[in-house]
Ligand code: SF4
């Protein structure tokens with residue numbers, strides 16, 4: 196059974212805080228609850244951005260998520276937009 | 277007064293054509309930070325490497341797209357461009373503006389940014405070049421509250437959908453591209469403003485196979501108008517073209533004398549499927565062989581028109597990334613009805629089926645076209661619930677092997693090989 200939104204958010208935050216990588220792709224959070232759909236997980240992560248718990252990091256072409264304060268700004272990126 | 281010497285850039289002003297360098301120098305008189313763009317660009321020309329860094333945490337509250345962070349890697353030398361973020365504003369469908377709206381956009385950008393614009397970026401958005409982080413929120417407030425306009429897409433989002441002029445001006449449009457583009461933009465606001473996917477995703481809408489928005493080359497989901505029945509022929513008008521009374525291509529080639537119009541040389545012999553001929557003074561078309569390339573219609577618009585049973589072809593998976601090389605979209609659905617009467621439900625079903633699959637199996641930074649390539653077309657068609665059909669075949673088969681699916685093999689992939697080999701020696 197899929198986790199409740201609250202539990203899912205807690206698991207996402209835990210991962211964002213403890214992962215050795217500061218910035219994570221949305222796919223990296225899928226493992227937080229294999230029973231939640233990718234859409235439910237991205238909705239939870241996006242809500243957490245609005246709540247100020249996560250921040251978006253974007254290269255212009257790809258978007259990543261980081262726990263507030265863990266993301267590095269001004270990261271050089273070789274991608275296009 | 278120029279702040280930096282720019283000998284290399286100055287050369288770009290010496291040609292007979294307009295120069296962005298002159299434009300920027302003029303703008304620098306109003307906005308001094310523009311001198312620093314010129315200075316940094318001169319340095320890049322000299323060093324043969326860009327001095328922009330991009331990416332970052334910039335954005336407006338609640339949005340995960342629409343603003344691309346840009347920073348100078350030599351801010352001490354060029355403090356005016358230490359931050360120089362790019363903003364994408366969603367363009368109106370088919371890019372129709374009033375001059376009043378264009379002035380308002382320019383004024384807003386003079387107020388909150390460098391005043392420099394790029395109309396338009398290749399996705400279709402209005403591109404506003406260069407502002408500081410602290411200006412983003414007030415700019416966004418004014419854009420949404422005063423102009424009633426919104427940001428476009430960037431990052432792992434749906435990108436601003438784009439469409440051709442369609443039925444607003446073009447007699448060839450096989451469906452209402454503006455309506456489809458607008459309705460789906462409104463429907464997918466969440467996907468447009470907040471990242472949802474492994475990577476970017478683009479819709480583009482062209483009204484006919486001329487594909488004026490280059491949907492087939494540039495979009496993950498290309499909706500290209502087409503027709504099912506026969507090309508409509510006005511034989512009297514065909515005769516007028518042959519007699520030279522109507523200019524070919526709507527007069528587009530009238531700048532020079534190309535000689536007398538020759539229907540055989542210019543139309544019939546150029547039909548890619550060779551399905552046209554003259555018979556008893558009439559133009560004939562074997563419509564079952566016509567590939568809807570538009571050539572004959574483009575040459576003789578007063579004589580030929582698309583058929584009456586109109587809809588669209590959906591091709592998926594175009595991309596032009598740095599890795600793996602560029603790829604055209606692949607035909608998935610040969611014909612689909614595109615109508616606002618059912619709120620474009622046929623397109624919506626296809627889009628959401630593809631998204632659900634790609635969100636699940638797409639790797640980080642893998643476009644849907646790359647994921648399609650990875651699993652192969654037969655597997656992707658199954659995901660889309662489409663039965664393979666002749667239109668899906670690109671070329672005759674050259675590989676003699678038959679690929680079995682697990683359910684077609686007795687015992688599946690898990691069969692005990694040792695047990696099998698006891699009875700069937702190698
Ligand atoms: S794509 Fe076709 S319908 Fe659209 S503007 Fe071009 S020619 Fe007209």
Ligand code: SF4
Nearest residue numbers: 547566567569570572
């Ligand atoms: S549209 Fe193209 S393929 Fe069809 S009849 Fe005309 S030239 Fe031939």
